Amino acid sequence: MTTALLISLVSCLLAINQAIIMHRCDVAKLLYKEDLHGFEGYPLSAWLCLAFVESKFNTSKIKENADGSFDYGIFQINSHYWCNDYLSHSENLCHTDCIELLNPDLLSTVNCVKKIMSGGGGLNNWIEWKLHCSGRPLSYWMTGCRLA
Numbered sequence: 001m002t003t004a005l006l007i008s009l010v011s012c013l014l015a016i017n018q019a020i021i022m023h024r025c026d027v028a029k030l031l032y033k034e035d036l037h038g039f040e041g042y043p044l045s046a047w048l049c050l051a052f053v054e055s056k057f058n059t060s061k062i063k064e065n066a067d068g069s070f071d072y073g074i075f076q077i078n079s080h081y082w083c084n085d086y087l088s089h090s091e092n093l094c095h096t097d098c099i100e101l102l103n104p105d106l107l108s109t110v111n112c113v114k115k116i117m118s119g120g121g122g123l124n125n126w127i128e129w130k131l132h133c134s135g136r137p138l139s140y141w142m143t144g145c146r147l148a
């Protein structure tokens, strides 16, 4: 009993620690399920481009910024405004712990993205979008992906 508990605890911790690089089409499927296709006028291919330039589809990605805040997950959502990591002041506008934004189910991430988009500005909220995706051909990001 105790051993079983210990083993499941350890494997759980290992799973959390593991950097999960998602496959492009799996990201597409999850984002489609969460209704991001066409959200605010952006097709799935746009979201894939954003996720790739922000994180290379690494759902575990955490990056420190010059101001001491951190960016979390596949869309590199910032802790100063959007989520709480208990490391520095946060507005926590998405009402979520930043660690939730590392979950490969992408549920909290998509909820937070919708909140970010509700402030206007579209994907221009992400600098990497402007630099690497905006105004470029994007449809190839969906090449070979089936959504159902």
Ligand SMILES: *[C@@H]1O[C@H](CO)[C@@H](O)[C@H](O)[C@H]1NC(C)=O
Pocket: 019, 020, 021, 058, 060, 061, 062, 063
């Ligand atoms: C994914 O992100 C984590 C956390 O930032 C990092 O430690 C890991 O090296 C990344 N994995 C890859 C393959 O880039």
